[in-house]
Amino acid sequence: MRVDVFIPCFIDQFYPDTAWSFVKVLEKAGCEVKYSPEQTCCGQPAFNSGYWNEARTVARKFIQDFDEAEIVVAPSASCTGFVRNYYHKLFAEDEVNLEKSKALKKRIFEFSDFMINHLQISEVGAVFNHKVTFHDSCAGLREYGIRSEPRQLLEKVKGLDLVEMENLETCCGFGGTFAAKFHHISSAMTEQKVENALKTGAEYIVSTEASCLMNMDAYIRKQNLPIKTIHLVDVLATGW
Known part of the structure; x- marks a missing residue:
């Protein structure tokens, strides 16, 4: 195709x-x-x-x-x-x-x-020996309408342990220009999202949205927290 x-x-x-x-x-x-x-x-x-x-x-x-x-x-x-x-x-x-x-x-x-x-393909031979949690972007969940699809792909990754976080449908605070126009509100939302991810014990936050990951990564780096962010396709491209 x-x-x-x-x-x-x-x-x-x-x-x-x-x-x-x-x-x-x-x-x-x-x-x-x-x-x-x-x-x-x-x-x-x-x-x-x-x-x-x-x-x-x-x-x-x-x-x-x-x-x-x-x-x-x-x-x-x-x-x-x-x-x-x-x-x-x-x-x-x-x-x-x-x-x-x-x-x-x-x-x-x-x-x-x-x-x-x-394509009806859920497995590409990826190997990712890490515990991860998944972030549903607002655009993905509410605008485009995906929820199970990225999880189905992650479930087929060898060595990957997927653990869901609390309040998993809550926004990470990015929202495009929202993060710039309402910085303090956005930062508080980001803090809440990352803290929920940390509670799972995950090593990585995975998402389909690079903008959300960039937003959370900025907070993680600033606070020097023991968790990383990674895009779904980067997980799937690992190990082969």
């Missing part, structure tokens, strides 16, 4: 190794992976900040970049969820791009959803 991959801008800039892990796992699953270096952003940061005209410009390019792709996969429920759920609002008065966005909605997938529900 041929898939076009979308690498979110924050992964491209801050976690390029995660992008390589993403491609590596898709290829292990039998996909022919295509990456276009011309891609940029889905437009979500501008949209969430109220700059809809700017978001529309970026989203128009996103549609153009993937207009001929049969399937688009991204290691982020936030980006894919935004394309699926908000492009129709951006292009409500642009009939051409509205129709293209509706067509794209049916072809764009978050990584774990694509692996479990479309």
Whole structure:
């Protein structure tokens, strides 16, 4: 199966190794992976900040970049969820791009959803001898609608011990611009989330969302806490 991959801008800039892990796992699953270096952003940061005209410009390019792709996969429920759920609002008065966005909605997938529900592959031969806990991002859980899919992938990783934390559906405090505009509230939420993870005795917090992991990692490093963060695809790319 041929898939076009979308690498979110924050992964491209801050976690390029995660992008390589993403491609590596898709290829292990039998996909022919295509990456276009011309891609940029889905437009979500501008949209969430109220700059809809700017978001529309970026989203128009996103549609153009993937207009001929049969399937688009991204290691982020936030980006894919935004394309699926908000492009129709951006292009409500642009009939051409509205129709293209509706067509794209049916072809764009978050990584774990694509692996479990479309490829029907849950095991790639990964080995990760660590105790982990899983963080459900708000975008993944509430906007895109994944919950069991990443856990099904983790359960097949040899040596991995998955332990759920308390209040597992609670936000980590990132929320995109929320963390910048409401720093003190965000920090308190992050502290609560990390403390719940620490109570499990886990060595790692795993998530499908690099932005959440980046937010929690900043708190962990500042407080010098005995836990790390890691993206789901980086776990799956380990041990083979």
